[in-house]
Amino acid sequence: MNDLRTEARDVRVRAISADGRVRAVAAITSHLAEEARRRQNSAPTATAALGRTLTASVLLAASLKGDQKVTLRILGDGPMGTILADGNADGDVRGYVQNPFVDLPLNDRRKLDVAGAVGRGTIHVLRDVGLRHPYESSAPLVSGEIAEDLTYYFAHSEQVPSVVSLGVLIDRDESVLAAGGFVLQVMPGAPDDVIRTLEAQAGAMPPVTALIQRGATARDVLSTAFGALSWRALEERPIRYACACSLDRVTQVLVSLGCEELRSLYEEQGRAEVTCRFCAERYELDAGALRELMHRVCRDGAPTVVN
Numbered sequence: 001m002n003d004l005r006t007e008a009r010d011v012r013v014r015a016i017s018a019d020g021r022v023r024a025v026a027a028i029t030s031h032l033a034e035e036a037r038r039r040q041n042s043a044p045t046a047t048a049a050l051g052r053t054l055t056a057s058v059l060l061a062a063s064l065k066g067d068q069k070v071t072l073r074i075l076g077d078g079p080m081g082t083i084l085a086d087g088n089a090d091g092d093v094r095g096y097v098q099n100p101f102v103d104l105p106l107n108d109r110r111k112l113d114v115a116g117a118v119g120r121g122t123i124h125v126l127r128d129v130g131l132r133h134p135y136e137s138s139a140p141l142v143s144g145e146i147a148e149d150l151t152y153y154f155a156h157s158e159q160v161p162s163v164v165s166l167g168v169l170i171d172r173d174e175s176v177l178a179a180g181g182f183v184l185q186v187m188p189g190a191p192d193d194v195i196r197t198l199e200a201q202a203g204a205m206p207p208v209t210a211l212i213q214r215g216a217t218a219r220d221v222l223s224t225a226f227g228a229l230s231w232r233a234l235e236e237r238p239i240r241y242a243c244a245c246s247l248d249r250v251t252q253v254l255v256s257l258g259c260e261e262l263r264s265l266y267e268e269q270g271r272a273e274v275t276c277r278f279c280a281e282r283y284e285l286d287a288g289a290l291r292e293l294m295h296r297v298c299r300d301g302a303p304t305v306v307n
Ligand SMILES: [Zn+2]
Pocket: 243, 244, 245, 276, 277, 278, 279, 280, 281
């Protein structure tokens, strides 16, 4: 068996059909889904949900340029709470699930019950393309399985007929054995039968994680998904789990609390400890550092709001 966890070879490939009617992205995300699981210490159902959402954000980020970012949020009313993942053009991705310890019994099909853990709600896609306001749109969750929800989102919020497949295969020791996915999108003006053909091909494919577990690359996944349609790759890029948090950013968050909040934090706890939700990195300001920060903020004054 090909153990992908020892190789940091997660990758994203962007492609287009030879006739220009279908664009596609495929990603192998085994390593980063396992990195997320390890950092969040998540149970299998939550690992599957987070891995699928991370993979979806990798696919969405493939169309970005420069400093642009995309954030995908799954807001369900199930026990798992919010799932959030963001990605950028460089291939960095990170995410978290609000309640990573949720683990439900297998569903009727003997699969991890992601839909049951997500519940009903909405899917939100926020694209920060460097304008003053990011562009956000949303759609209702149609199944809670995430791939179907993203397909519905593309069709109804962006009017782009799409086929989306996302998968996370979990080992007996609860680590991620294989993860990845792909999206195929039909360009405007293409005849209706193009999407039907792609849907039928995707329906006849083995699960994407079965391909990846057997050693398929992102290009192999694209070949299977495109079927008889000829295509070419436009870009191949390594992807990784990466978080932009730092002690500086944590300190900025503490400064934004203002003088009074910082004073009570200092008096009640004597120190400040902040854990990043995305990467579980812990930052600590000891008594001296917190006192110094409090004095600075209280002296310089955070801007006073007068109503
Ligand atoms: Zn972080």
